[in-house]
Amino acid sequence: MGFLVGAFAIAGAIGASIPLVIHLLNRERARRLVFSTVRFIQMSHQTNVQRHRLKRLLLLLMRILMLILLGLAFARPYFAEDPASAPELGGVRNAVIILDTSYSMQYNDVFAQAQNEAIKRLDSLESADAVALILSADKVRRILPIDSEHNHIRTAIENAELTNYTTDYLDAIQTADEILKAVSVGQKQIYLIADLQKSGWDNFLDTDRLSPDVDIEFVNVTDEQSVNRAITDINVPPVVLLEQKDTELVARVHNYSTERVENLPVSLFIDDAKVETTQLDIEPSDSSDATFKVKIDLQTESAHTGWVEIDSDALEIDNRQYFTVQSMKSIKVHCVNGERIRSDIKDETFFLTRALKDTGNEGAPIDYTESTKFPSEDVIQRYDVLILANVSGFTAAEAERVKSYVNSGGGLIITVGDQVDSNIYQQHLGGIDNPLLPCTFMQASGDAIGKETFQVIASVEYRHPIFMPFSNPNHGDFAKGRFYRYFQSVPTTDSTVIAAYDDGNPAIVEKIYGNGRVLCYTSTIDREWNDLPIHGVYLPFLHETIKYLALKQAGQIPDYRVGDGVEYSGSQESAGKEVAVFDPDEKETRFNLSEQGNLFFENSENPGIYSIHKSGEKPHFFVVNVDTVESDLTPRNPEELTSMLVGTTETDRTPTELTPEVVKKYKEDVESNQSISTFLLLAVFALAITEMFLANRV
Amino acid sequence: MQQRIEGRRFLNPTILAQIGNLELIAKYVVEGFISGLHKSPYHGFSVEFSQYRQYMPGDDTKHIDWKVYGRTDRYYIKQFEEETNLNCYILLDTSQSMAHPSPEDLDEIDESQQTDTSDNTEPLSKLRYAFFLIASLSYFMAKQRDAVGFAYFDDKVHQYLPARSSASHMHSILLTLESIQTEKETRIGEPLHQIAERLTKRGLVILISDLYDENPDEVIEGLEHLRYDGHEVIVFHILSQQEVDFEFERLIRFVDSETDQEIITTPQVIQDSYLSNFNDFINHYRTTLNQSDIDYNLINTSTPIDRSLSAYLAKRQGFI
Secondary structure, three states, X not given: OEEOOHHHHHHHHHHHHHHHHHHHHOOOXXXXXXXXXXXXXXXXXXXXXXXXXXXXXXXXXXXXXXXXXXXXXXXXXXXXXXXOOOOOOOOOOEEXXXXXXOHHHHOOOHHHHHHHHXXXXXXXXXXXXXXXXXXXXXXXXXXXXXXXXXXXXXXXXXXXXXXXXXXXXXXXXXXXXHHHHOOOOOOEEEEEEEOOEHHHHOOOOHHHOXXXXXEEEEEEOOOOOOOOEXXXXXXXXXXXXXXXXXXXXXXXXXXXXXOOXXXXXXXXXXXXXXXXXXXXXXXXXXXXXXXXXXXXXXXXXXXEXXXXXXXXXXXXXXXXXXXXXXXXXXXXXXXXXXXXXXXXXXXXXXXXXXXXXXXXXXXXXXXXXXXOOOOOHHHHOOOOEEEEEOOOOOOHHHHHHHHHHHHOOOEEEEEOOOOOOHHHHHHHHOOOOOOOOOEEEEEEEEOOOOOOOOEOEEEEOOOOOOOHHHOOOOOXXXXXXXXXXXXXXXXXXXXXXEEEEOOOOEEEEEEEEOOEEEEEXXXXXXXXXXXXXXXXXXXXXHHHHHHHHHOHHHHOOOOOEOOOOEEEEOOHHHOOOEEXXXXXXXXXXXXXXXXXXXXXXXXXXXXXXXXXXXXXXXXXXXEEEOOHHHHOOXXXXXXXXXXXXXXXXXXXXXXXXXOHHHHHHHHHHHHHHHOHHHHHHHHHHHHHXXXXXXXXXO | OHHHHHHHOOOOHHHHHHHHHHHHHHHHHOHHHHHHHHOOOOOEOOOEEEEEXXXXXXXXXXXXXXXXXXXXXXXXXXXXXXXXXXXXXXXXXXOHHHHOOOOOOOOOOOHHHOOOOOOOOOOOOHHHHHHHHHHHHHHHHHHOOOEXXXXXXXXXXXXXXXXXXXXXXXXXXXXXXXXXXXXXXXXXXXXXXXXXXXXXXXXXXXXXEOOOOOOHHHHHHHHHHHHHOOOEEEEEEEEOHHHHHOOOOOOEEEEEOOOOOEEEEOHHHHHHHHHHHHHHHHHHHHHHHHHOOOEEXXXXXOOOHHHHHHHHHHHHHHOO
16 A cells, blocks of 8 residues: 555644644543442443443544544555566556457357456456457457557457358457557556457468467467368359259358268259259368259349358358359340351351351350341341451441440450551550550451461469359369461550460450450451360350450359459449348348449448339349358367467567556545545545444433 | 530531421410320320220229218229320431441542532532431420430341420431441341330331332332331331432542442433433332321432421421
8 A cells, every 4th residue: 555645644643643642631630539339330330431431432432543544544545566576567567459350259258258358357447457458350350449448348258249240360360459659657468368369360460460469369269179061162143044954053161170971961042032952061160062054034134143052050140151143034146147158168257157046055045146237226236246347347337336335235256367567556546545445456457377386375364253163173274275366466555365375466356345345355256367176275265255245244243252343334324323232131221323423332231132223223142251261160279379470489579668657646536546545535534424324412 | 515515516406496486486376285286196094084984894893982982872984095205216328328428438529419408508518408307306396295216226226215295306316326337238127027016005106218228019018017007107218319309510430329339321321211211219108108097208418408397397297
């Protein structure tokens, strides 16, 4: 115990002797009196005198106590350890509690445990200690600044809500470290209350180490043997055609436990109806694919939604993955043939026609038509994909028609050949201001007759939807095709080369134009300049390209994760119009589209199906799934983490400098928070009242 | 001679004058009628004829009036009314407790707390007060030619003077009072029995005591013994003002005058309780003695002696 103003304590002690001295000075010397008989005195003496003595003694003690307490109150006492050995030097212990709110904490009652542990850590702090709280998950983080008002922190802990985000411990720890850096003195402590899953530490760098005077305690609330299964991936064709019989949907399920899973039911739902259920056996720490080959009964040509789910386990949120699917009867493809030679293998579209027409049940159902002239304004809009195959040139009107067609969402493939006049192309479709052409044709290169030298497609962007099916080994090799001649070209700034020859020249260049896409193939579509048409990849390549362009919306389906911003592109005409977005809970939010007719939606906090409704149009669906990197609950060892983050040994830590100002402030803080003086003054007041009552009592 | 003078000082003229004012003056006025004031309730054969009664076997034949026999031929006994003076026996308790309060009791006691008398500022002890009372009574009785006897006792009877009506006898009583020393504890019961055995002639017995006998029932039995022997009994319960009001200030070490037992206490604190107990003690005697047809008179040393005598005389009206 210490005193801020010790002189008052001494004064109190001295003052306490005053009643005693008065008592002793005033103490009567009993005078002797011979009395006839003490019989009656004796009868009355015992109880009365004892009570009287007790009362006087009590009064004396109360008066002494009052003066002592008064002195103590003015001396401003406090209970604290010796500042030299006090860990909380500086008046406060500074703690930052990081509470993990990532979705892995939804496992059983782990989060409730974590809240309890956080409250315990809070309760272990003295009232003078300062504490901050970080509710941590990736992307969303709530921070309560460091303060000695613990009730706010307690309320925040009790009311903390779990998120659907992944874990990012390092960011939270760095934030905590920054908070503690701003504190000049006192012990600095971080409490990380989490399941400590490995995925949260993947991005650790040496620069993430804590400051030398910061300690960290890991409170692991996870189960030793956590069992979790999750759908980690889902492969749904971007489009389901109405006549397609066996649509293949694949869901990858991972077993994160150490025990084998048998007969795990996996169900497919489309448009809220269960379509099929299959069962899976999964080895420990392994994945298995559930394949659904179903004829999906889609009545109309429109967007549909669905999900695949597995049986429930302790962590529900990753048991379901959502998808959208576009249904379409068939893809309408029209080709403008620039080198028509009827019934000849040298016809520009000889191989193309055979690749796209009458493919039976294999591949995409394509409704293929062909002409040598540009389709009219009305007709062109009927097609999903327009192919300009070795077309020599076109008028300005035709060029505008094509631009309009692509801008409104059409897909365009431009293939070249010896008929192509690059100047006309450049003149009508090129230019500086938003050209339709993805690349500028320079000159044709190579000898298609001698065929002595050739190029191969050496670089393919396998992440592109067109090439994705070919990404696995033995799924088609583009390098087999020999390209004897091609147009050297320079891609425009806003286009993408998705395939290139081994000399670096672009083979296929893509450009988004308005709501449509343009693909430019810098060689012929027939065998005149290359032999790709006689290789196995030719047909699937064309089919994937057609599907990609035709089902551009489906093909564009991005893999939205919880928290991702969702960009919606409406038409120019819908600029400024109001749209309503419904989240998975059917909660409606209204927005106005931008001047370009776009919307950037940020509130994708929950996994599920979202829909954007615009008056006069069919709803646009998009889905948001959780990031299943969080599904692996395997924790890191706290000791390992401590050595990783703290690094330096205890002796290296910088002790807080013990200046007189620091000690004084520490004492004042402790005294102020304990408020013992107030209680002492109240006690003096109560004693004074009691003393008055007792002294006046006969 | 010196003793006589000493004895006479009890006859305080002021006291006597005051007594005279009330009753004794009447005695002086009707000097010759004084013996008539005390008519004996008992018939005798000495002085004055009262009546005739028919002879009955067993009567002394010398009292037969032969003249009446001569006239009536019947035996009549001649009865006379015995006109005798009152035999009064004064019994004084001389136990140690009667000697208080005295100036030696407390050296430092405030003047204001000392027991006061009308003309003397020194504390008047109960015994001294009793001396005044006895002297007054004796003088008064002697003037009436009543026989006055005197005995004093503590735990036993020390001296017994039989009842006589001579003036010299009164002087003997006064001299006896002068020689009294207080030493022992109060034990009233046994001495009363002893005195009762000695009193052969019925009369008036006056007990003057503070009645601080540890066994009040024995006191009452002794008094009842006297009452049963045919005596009229008057008790003067004599107490000091200190004992009655118990008004002291500050802390006092009380020492029992008889047992030397000591108690240190603050009188103000126990005053209520003391008075309650003390009144119970007084009331016990008053009630019990009244039931036994014994006159009980509470006398306070702070009240003038003439008032005490007046009260006595008033109570004795029925006797007269």
